[in-house]
Amino acid sequence: MSGTRTDLPYLRSRRLRRPADAAPAAPAPAAAPAPQTSASSLDLSAPSAPDPAPSSSSLDLSAPSAPAPSSSPLDLSAPVSPEAPSTGSSLDLGSTDPAAPSTPSGGTSLNLFDDEEPASSGGTSLSLDAPSGAPAPVRTSPRGHARLAEHDLGLPSIRADERRLMTEHEPVVALTRMQSAAGALEAKVAVPNPSEVVLGLVFETSDGRQSLVLPGLSQQGPDPRRPIFRATSSGVAVNLRRIPGVHRLLLFAVPTRPSKQLPGGTVTVTTYGGSRLEAPLVAGPTLGAQALMTAYVVEGRLVIRAEHDPYSGTLQQICAAYGYREISWRDPYTPLV
Amino acid sequence: MSPMAKGANIALQRELPNLTGVVFGVDWETGGERVLDDNLTLLTVLVGANxxxxxxxxxxxxxxxxxADLSTAQLEQALGSDDEQVEVELSEVPDEVAKVVFVLYLSEGxxxxxxxxxxxxxxxxxxxLDGGASIISSVDLADDLTSESAxxxxxxxRHAGQWKLRVLGMGYSSGLAGVAKEYGVPL
Structure with a gap:
């Protein structure tokens, strides 16, 4: 905002106090807390699956979809659905390289960075592709202050102190800017024996770094001195004061039993204002990890989706399925952090 | 001008008749405490008559x-000696706004x-805002602070059709939640 302004003469006479690389607490990007320029597309489509999602919703996030290419990471659709093994309980990603994202040909394509009206009805995709890689401000004050586009994503919201069960039919909630910036977002799991499961996070920062937080292995990240993500005594948390530095994350569960059996229970995500999102933790065998929820930062707002993923996998497979491929692994269950 | 004490006010446009905008700056010293530095947050609320x-x-x-009205903007990176700065174009502030309140809180995340x-x-x-000349500064508001989190x-x-500034230094023990409750900001 102010960095390139030329209409305030006094700014030129005021010196920067801190060097840019020592700026505290990562201020919001000048252009806006908008989709990242390096990852400028948000594809919420439910596209190349053989059976398209129901067309009743203008924005459908529920159907399994084409894999998210790593260069186009804003994809709130379900992850790669590998060929379902006969047992129906495993995830084999060995032969599921992501295909190029399909163009939502028959559906509604809503481009939030154009002034044009969305394309015709009947479809289920929302694209935030920005032609120039950055959204254009919608209005500018005489002194050059620009308020950036704030689109109605058409997604459910949640009030303070409200509880919301994120079902397969309504798996998505968009937080407000304030909910996305106040205090911490805390994830916990409620099960009969808490020692039977741990929660972890894999994340991508706005500057493209990917890493994990996993209790006992990596307590916080990405920078241990100034962490955004951290393990807590009962789960994991995101410091939302640093939300401008967050691009996306995946919450997952790792069973601790030798049998890799997940206990049944509930996963909860709470905001500073007491909003609580709930999703079932389904009891059953796993291959080592189970994806639970994803979250993307869209124009400064966290959009959270309960994945209801029928497949488990090794932790490495789960991360890859959701597009976190910039992580090295000691073995399929242990990231190199 | 000597530093303004808590509770003191100044009639800005009586002192500066041509004043159309101001920069509100906050300068804090944490003594190198990283958690403080990373979580101190400036919040500006445009408050109506209610x-x-x-x-x-x-x-x-x-x-x-x-x-929303473009009258008030926080700089991405403050200039000069301040840690945070907010520009307020007084002439652009909507008539419904009775006051603009500046709050510092510690994010609890x-x-x-x-x-x-x-x-x-x-x-x-x-x-x-026009030229960057200093108008006022406050006394050290940290002197009386204890366990406050905001x-x-x-x-x-606004007073009699003109803008005034009052230095407050009033603390909350309930952090952002208390601020949000007072001003009806949904969390």
């Missing part, structure tokens, strides 16, 4: 840098407990 924020879009902070009483110093100042620093308010 004492409530006009709307959630009339709250300016790091995740919403410009108010880090998992580490801190309070504003740990600040070594905390001074606010006002500059002329602090009303100052407010710009």
């Amino acid at each position: 004492g409530q924020a006009l709307s959630p879009q009339h709250v300016v902070y790091f995740n919403q840098l410009v108010s 880090s998992g580490s407990s801190r309070h504003l009483g740990q600040l070594k110093s905390l001074v606010v100042r006002l500059l002329n 602090l009303k620093l100052a407010e710009l308010y």
Whole structure:
């Protein structure tokens, strides 16, 4: 905002106090807390699956979809659905390289960075592709202050102190800017024996770094001195004061039993204002990890989706399925952090 | 001009008849306490006659840098000696806005407990938006702080058709939640 302004003469006479690389607490990007320029597309489509999602919703996030290419990471659709093994309980990603994202040909394509009206009805995709890689401000004050586009994503919201069960039919909630910036977002799991499961996070920062937080292995990240993500005594948390530095994350569960059996229970995500999102933790065998929820930062707002993923996998497979491929692994269950 | 004490006010446009905008700056010293540095947050609320924020879009902070009416904008990176700065174009502030309140709070998302009483110093100042000349600065507001987690620093308010500034230094023990409750900001 102010960095390139030329209409305030006094700014030129005021010196920067801190060097840019020592700026505290990562201020919001000048252009806006908008989709990242390096990852400028948000594809919420439910596209190349053989059976398209129901067309009743203008924005459908529920159907399994084409894999998210790593260069186009804003994809709130379900992850790669590998060929379902006969047992129906495993995830084999060995032969599921992501295909190029399909163009939502028959559906509604809503481009939030154009002034044009969305394309015709009947479809289920929302694209935030920005032609120039950055959204254009919608209005500018005489002194050059620009308020950036704030689109109605058409997604459910949640009030303070409200509880919301994120079902397969309504798996998505968009937080407000304030909910996305106040205090911490805390994830916990409620099960009969808490020692039977741990929660972890894999994340991508706005500057493209990917890493994990996993209790006992990596307590916080990405920078241990100034962490955004951290393990807590009962789960994991995101410091939302640093939300401008967050691009996306995946919450997952790792069973601790030798049998890799997940206990049944509930996963909860709470905001500073007491909003609580709930999703079932389904009891059953796993291959080592189970994806639970994803979250993307869209124009400064966290959009959270309960994945209801029928497949488990090794932790490495789960991360890859959701597009976190910039992580090295000691073995399929242990990231190199 | 000597530093303004808590509770003191100044009639800005009586002192500066041509004043159309101001820069509100906050300068704090944490003594190198990283958690404090990383979680101190400036929040500016455009408040109506009913004492409530006009709307959630009339709250300016790091995740919403410009108010809905474009009158108030937080700089991405403060200039000069301040840690945070907000520009207010007084002539552009909507008539429904009775006052503009500046609040400093400690974000509670880090998992580490801190309070504003740990600040070594905390001074606010006002500059002329046109030219950057200093108008006023406050006394050190950190002197009387103890366990507060949020602090009303100052407010710009309308009086007899003109803008005045009052230095406040009023603390909350309930952090952002208390501020949000007072001004009707949904969390």
